[in-house]
Amino acid sequence: MITVADAVAAPELGLRVVSGHDRLDVPITSAHVSELVTPHEWLRGGELLMTVGLLLEMDEPSCIAYLENCQAGGVAAVALGLGAQLPYQDCPPPLRSAADLVGVPLLEVPGNVPFIAVTKWVFATMAEQERRDLEAAMSANRRLTQVATASTPLAALLDVWADISEADCVVTDGVGRVLARTPGTSEEVTREATDILHTAIEKSSGSLTGWSLHGRFEIHTVGDHVPLAYVILGAQLNPVARHSSTVLVSLLALEVERRHVATQPERQRRASVFGQLMRSAIKPAHAQQLAESVGWKSTFVQVAVIKPDPANTDALVYRLRTSLSPGLVRVHGGMVEIAHPESDQLIGTISALAPGLAVGVGTAVRVDALAVSATQARSLVLVSEQVGRVVSAAEGDTVQLLLGLAAPRVLRGFADSVLAPLDQLDGHERIDLLRTLEEWLRVNGAWDPAAARLSLHRNTVRNRIARISTLTGRHMDNGDDRMELWLALKARAAAPRG
Structure with a gap:
């Protein structure tokens, strides 16, 4: 310039x-x-x-x-x-x-x-400067290439880049975790760069590709179909740094690709272990050996199953493997399956990595019963599609979950049809009978606990339940009738009238 x-x-x-x-x-x-x-x-x-x-x-x-x-x-x-x-x-x-x-x-x-002398000077000076910049860039490129085979290529490349340019450079993995950065790049700048990266990934629905400019940073994606890494580079580059930036990004990409290829055998071994653990008749001792071979120290493990978007399955699998490193991930029957040591963070991590996708999560089991957790998880994928959220077998309130599958007007219609004889009573009696029925069913028809909950004499409870039986035509010693009344109460609570 x-x-x-x-x-x-x-x-x-x-x-x-x-x-x-x-x-x-x-x-x-x-x-x-x-x-x-x-x-x-x-x-x-x-x-x-x-x-x-x-x-x-x-x-x-x-x-x-x-x-x-x-x-x-x-x-x-x-x-x-x-x-x-x-x-x-x-x-x-x-x-x-x-x-x-x-x-x-x-x-x-x-x-x-003469004016022509000024014109010639301007263009000759610009050409000479471009020649010097090109020679400097070629020298910088040679330095970058020479250190690309060092024992720690990422660090060596970024050290040379720091000598070439004042522009910050941050390298992250495919989910945005920092792998390396140029010496002198502060924590504040690193945080700003990764925040911009996460925002860009979110806006692109996880399909950020190629090269793109975001504020004062340019983001280069490493990987054709699956983002293996991101190179975040300060966009204010002088001509020498601009010439060399393409070489830097290419060499960083080669190192990331090399690491990915080098870990392929281990990924295949872990997928094989996953398949063996899914056998229903596996012996506990053998299952424990397999678990230890993949670094599992937890007594209990669980399976999550995701119904992926076919176009982004590979990218999802990569993000899951990277973020859930203790776990095992495979694609089976069109579903993405994850086996992972029991963890409070498992559902939260999957929700963040697979937003909007149907996810079922099995209960925590011993490693020799992994197939049981997998069966539960697969069964809950359809339920997750219906309710629009991650569904876990350990949620506990199965009735509420099932009721969530029906439209509110259907629930209200069912509840009204069962409880109509009670709804016809005057307000005070109706409230007393409905409350007594709910508490009595909640303690599984036990008279004394129900009476204690209601602060009534047990005979009063008996009399009220007998009246409810007469009004509704339900026999309280019949399990189906009792269940129908219980579901009606739950349905009304789930879909109250406005």
Whole structure:
């Protein structure tokens, strides 16, 4: 990059600053000659615009309008050519005053320097700088390539990058956990970079691919179909760093891919262990040996089953394996199955990694009974689809879960049909009988516990239950009738009338 200050400092040009001494750090992208008084449509920004002022009215309003037009076109500076055969031998005061007011750097080009000399200097200097930048980038690329085979390639590559560029670089795994970062990258910057990454992944529904710019960071995804890692790079790169950044990202990607390939045999072994543990007739001693071979120290394990989006199954499996490292993951029968030591965090982790997907979770069992937990989990996937959340066999309130599968109007209709004889009573008696029925059923028809809960004499409870039996036509010594009354009470609680 060359600036207006560089052009002023070139002795062969002899440029003199008339106005804007404090604004000479503006980059120059090209040199251009124009006598138009409204040149902005012909500009692209960053030009050193040269003119002899042939068509410019030398009064302050005209000069202000001209420089504002130049400023709108993004000029780096305006250079007025002087000479005995030209309109002006000195800079006219109206143009100088306008430059001070508008804030555009104004230069003078001496009469012995043709505009073509300025143009040639600008482009020759830019070409020389590009050559130097390219040589520096090639040297940097050689350094990066040389350390790519070091014992710790990620750290070695990032060390070299820190010498090449001031731009921060953070490398994460496929779920956004930091693997490495450049020396000097603070915890605060690392946290900002990973927060931006997680936001980008969430917005892309987990399918962030290729290269993308997010604020002051650019994110490079490693992996074609499954994101194995992310390289988060500061976007403010000088030309040398920009040339070398592609080499850095490529070498980091090669190292990540190499690690992934190196762990393939272990992933296959763990999948085989999963299959063996799922045998229903496996002996406890053999199951324990298999569990220990994959690092399980917990006495109890459980299975979760996810119905995946077929297009993103591989990516989901990778995220699960990475985040649930003690667990075993496999794709079986179109479902993703996870066997994991019993953990309070298991359901939360799966919910975060598989949002919106149907998930069933079996109860915690001993390792030799893993097939039982798997059967439960598979059975609950359909239920999870209906209720729209993760469903676990350990939830306890199975009745409430089943009631959740029906529409509210269906539940209310069922409850009203069973409890209609009681609903016809006056308010006080209806409330007393319904409350007595609920408490009596809650303690499984035990008279004394029900009486204690209701603060009544047991005979009062007996009399009320007998009246309910008469009114509803249900026999209280019949399990089906009692269950029907219990479900009706639960259905009314689950879907009350508005």
